[in-house]
Amino acid sequence: MHRVGFFVCSGYDILDLAGPLSTFNQVAIAAGQMPYTFQVLSQSGGPVVGNSGLPIETKSVGAGTFDTIIFVGGDIDPMQTSENIAAARKLCSRTSRVASVCTGAFLLAETGLLDDLRATTHWRYTAQLQSRFPRTKVEGNSIYIVDRNIWTSAGIAAGIDLALAMIEKDMSAEIARAVAKLLVVPYRRPGGQSQFSAMSLMDPESDRIRIALNFAREHLAEALPVERLADAARLSPRQFGRAFRRETGETPARAVERLRVEAARLRLQDGSEPIEQIAIAVGFTDPERMRRAFIKLYGHPPQSIRRENRLIGNR
Secondary structure, eight states: OEEEEEEOOTTBOHHHHHHHHHHHHTHHHHHSSOOEEEEEEESSOEEEEOTTSOEEEEEEOTTOOOSEEEEOOBOHHHHTSHHHHHHHHHHHTTOSEEEEETTHHHHHHHTTTTTTSEEOOOGGGHHHHHHHOTTSEEOTTOSEEEETTEEEEOSTTHHHHHHHHHHHHHTOHHHHHHHHHHHTSOSOOOTTSOSSOHHHHHOOSSHHHHHHHHHHHHTTTSOOOHHHHHHHHTSOHHHHHHHHHHHHSSOHHHHHHHHHHHHHHHHHHHOOOOHHHHHHHTTOSSHHHHHHHHHHHHSSOHHHHHHHHHHHHTO
8 A cells, every 4th residue: 555644734725635635535436446545644643724724633743654745735834843844854754755735845845855856836936935945946837846756746736736647657647547537637737837828828808719719729730820710709800819919918820829839848748759740730830930939938949848858757
């Protein structure tokens, strides 16, 4: 059995706990067996009250050992007491895989385990994490990061992605997909995916513009002139162009380019598919156009993403 411990402090966020815990719990249905056991821990045990006012019963750190320890996010100041830091260090010394969800990274950083490693947290707290722990290489644009045996994730729903990735590593991609289906969530987002998708950044007000953006995302490999997007939105090209710019702050052509770059980035992170093939698959007519779009949006070419992933994988 794989023993998973969830460490909570006063002011913990219930979704940072429930998200990954529920994800692991669904393995019993997806796999027909339960390879995980769970325990919610705190420094001294007993009831711990979260930031929603709901208490949860916990066990003290004690002498137990775990295969995975997950530090649950929540209010930052209560988790950084000397007692909690000592308990965290004790737990980390007895486990082979350590993780944090959201602001749980602050407690994990206090142990020193994030020194000289890449890590992430909720986008609201990345600057604060970097300021407090300058030796940590904070990347605020990732859903989750794995560096050596340390896993860190962004907030709330990202804890589900983190748990799905762990299940895939522990068991199989097939089981992880089945769990995602049971949870009615997309099969886990790649860790390097931005906490802000291109769709959420544009965030149009009207359903018609949303429909056009969804249409574009589903037909990226095809030509997407403004006339075709306008037709999907059931507007004239002139009406559509004005409404699109007003609601998203971008031209339709620029928005389509952004969606294509995001799609290409995910494919670059996920496998060894040739860059030329990816460029065609996401609607760029050639790799050079994709390269220029990457530099314009990210400041570096697509090859750098693949090189970075290879370096991480070799650590």
